[in-house]
Amino acid sequence: MNIKELIDGMDLSHLEKLKFDLESENSLTKQLIEKRMERLRSDGFKVCAVCGQDMRDVPMGFTLIFGPDDFKKQAHFCALDCLEYFQKKLKAMAAGEEENEAQQEHE
Ligand SMILES: [Zn+2]
Numbered sequence: 001m002n003i004k005e006l007i008d009g010m011d012l013s014h015l016e017k018l019k020f021d022l023e024s025e026n027s028l029t030k031q032l033i034e035k036r037m038e039r040l041r042s043d044g045f046k047v048c049a050v051c052g053q054d055m056r057d058v059p060m061g062f063t064l065i066f067g068p069d070d071f072k073k074q075a076h077f078c079a080l081d082c083l084e085y086f087q088k089k090l091k092a093m094a095a096g097e098e099e100n101e102a103q104q105e106h107e
Pocket residue numbers: 048049050051052053077078079082
């Protein structure tokens with residue numbers, strides 16, 4: 001549906017309200033449109049966590065859900081290569097943390 005169709009489908013009282021609102025300084029319509037856009041952007045725009053590829057261009061991607069139950073994080077990957085790379089990085093990070101802990105014990 002385009003904007004003309006949307007407007008053509010409205011009756012006079014709705015159009016009057018809409019026009020009045022659009023002309024007001026704090027247009028509720030504009031706020032609603034901005035909120036909706038923000039929402040759609042955060043929902044729909046996903047990129048590969050490794051290479052930044054737009055996931056909408058990827059026919060079959062992967063999603064990894066990780067972290068504690070109350071703070072689940074999601075990461076998207078365009079290909080197995082990227083998923084593997086991410087896993088290696090996580091492993092290296094985990095190993096690094098263990099090393100730090102071990103060092104602290106020695107001190
Ligand atoms: Zn990727």
